[in-house]
Amino acid sequence: MVNNDSNQSVNPSKNFVLPFILLLLSRVSLHGYELSQKLQAFGFKSIDQGNLYRLLRKLEADELVSSEWDTSGNGPAKRKYSITKAGITYLRGYANQLETYQSMLDQFFSMYSSFLELYIPSFSSRDSIEKKSNDKRRKDDGKEK
Amino acid sequence: MVNNDSNQSVNPSKNFVLPFILLLLSRVSLHGYELSQKLQAFGFKSIDQGNLYRLLRKLEADELVSSEWDTSGNGPAKRKYSITKAGITYLRGYANQLETYQSMLDQFFSMYSSFLELYIPSFSSRDSIEKKSNDKRRKDDGKEK
DNA sequence: TCCTCTATGTGTATTTTACATATAGGTGAG
DNA sequence: CTCACCTATATGTAAAATACACATAGAGGA
Numbered sequence: 001m002v003n004n005d006s007n008q009s010v011n012p013s014k015n016f017v018l019p020f021i022l023l024l025l026s027r028v029s030l031h032g033y034e035l036s037q038k039l040q041a042f043g044f045k046s047i048d049q050g051n052l053y054r055l056l057r058k059l060e061a062d063e064l065v066s067s068e069w070d071t072s073g074n075g076p077a078k079r080k081y082s083i084t085k086a087g088i089t090y091l092r093g094y095a096n097q098l099e100t101y102q103s104m105l106d107q108f109f110s111m112y113s114s115f116l117e118l119y120i121p122s123f124s125s126r127d128s129i130e131k132k133s134n135d136k137r138r139k140d141d142g143k144e145k
Numbered sequence: 146m147v148n149n150d151s152n153q154s155v156n157p158s159k160n161f162v163l164p165f166i167l168l169l170l171s172r173v174s175l176h177g178y179e180l181s182q183k184l185q186a187f188g189f190k191s192i193d194q195g196n197l198y199r200l201l202r203k204l205e206a207d208e209l210v211s212s213e214w215d216t217s218g219n220g221p222a223k224r225k226y227s228i229t230k231a232g233i234t235y236l237r238g239y240a241n242q243l244e245t246y247q248s249m250l251d252q253f254f255s256m257y258s259s260f261l262e263l264y265i266p267s268f269s270s271r272d273s274i275e276k277k278s279n280d281k282r283r284k285d286d287g288k289e290k
Numbered sequence: 291t292c293c294t295c296t297a298t299g300t301g302t303a304t305t306t307t308a309c310a311t312a313t314a315g316g317t318g319a320g
Numbered sequence: 321c322t323c324a325c326c327t328a329t330a331t332g333t334a335a336a337a338t339a340c341a342c343a344t345a346g347a348g349g350a
Contacts, residue, residue, distance in 0.1 A: 013161075013307090013337090014305090014307085016246075027256075027259075031328075031329090032328075032329065032330095033327065043245055043246075043248065044249075048307070049328090049330090050309085050310090050329090050331075053329055053330060057330090074315085074316065075316055076313095076328045078329085079328085079329070088264060091260070095257055098253060098254070099254075101161075101246070102247070102254075104165075104187055105246060107187055108165060108168060109243070111168055115171050159336090176297075178296065193338070193340080194297090195300075195340085196338065198298060219347065220295085220346060220347060221296065221297045221298075221344095222345095
């Protein structure tokens with residue numbers, strides 16, 4: 001994993017959350033639990049705690065982050081993670097990868113608007129088509145299906 | 146897979162390429178080989194042919210697409226895939242998911258610009274950092290075996 | 291003939307993910 | 321005190337996904 005130098009594969013997934021972790025750690029050291037919460041705030045709804053901790057250990061083994069126990073505050077001991085220089089280098093590589101995803105998404109939605117024009121009118125019988133116009137306010141009632 | 150009901154999980158990967166497949170098929174019927182090429186044009190550099198064909202069969206089993214043999218043109222017989230009504234419904238759901246990814250990427254790059262301002266000046270000689278210290282790591286992850 | 295391109299698959303080991311569970315300290319309610 | 325709940329880290333493991341190798345076959349050209 002951490003799929004290194006020249007082979008920047010396109011499929012996201014773990015490689016999608018990875019840059020977010022590194023970016024968060026580039027600003028301030030965090031422990032796993034905090035990280036999990038910040039990632040949720042980013043939009044990752046389904047980060048598995050167990051796998052997150054495992055991933056962090058892997059990142060440490062790969063020397064993209066380093067950790068030390070933090071027994072200062074109250075509550076159980078926390079393993080505080082910091083980014084390494086190698087981690088910073090990789091963050092830049094991952095950012096390039098994410099740019100690719102972004103342009104793919106742009107292409108997708110560009111084509112998708114044409115799709116909507118074709119299909120939305122004829123599908124008005126099925127489930128109520130929410131107005132997908134430029135009315136950004138109402139994003140909430142799109143939870144059908 | 147094709148995670149059937151309302152649980153639109155956030156992690157991409159197979160779910161990242163899926164909407165692109167459905168979107169392409171929403172415009173015109175295609176066979177796997179064509180699909181593979183169009184996906185590459187979209188930016189998917191590393192679509193595994195074998196897995197793509199397997200995925201298409203799975204999509205057919207899930208009734209998001211349907212297929213029929215096309216023996217018309219020259220060359221070997223092609224399995225021509227078309228999107229179904231269920232596939233169209235799912236395409237809309239996946240599009241919503243991709244919107245989430247898009248906003249996550251926006252957040253990422255917004256924060257990443259700040260990162261660049263902090264790190265780029267001091268990291269102008271990045272090659273020394275990259276080449277140092279982690280040779281064994283970059284060998285054995287991602288492409289070993 | 292042999293090579294290459296198109297086209298569709300199977301086999302399978304490894305990697306990743308999902309889900310369950312374990313441990314442990316701290317806090318507040320009753 | 322006991323219990324529930326939150327923080328915090330972690331392991332076990334079955335299932336799913338991926339990477340990589342390989343098989344088959346038609347058609348066209350050198």
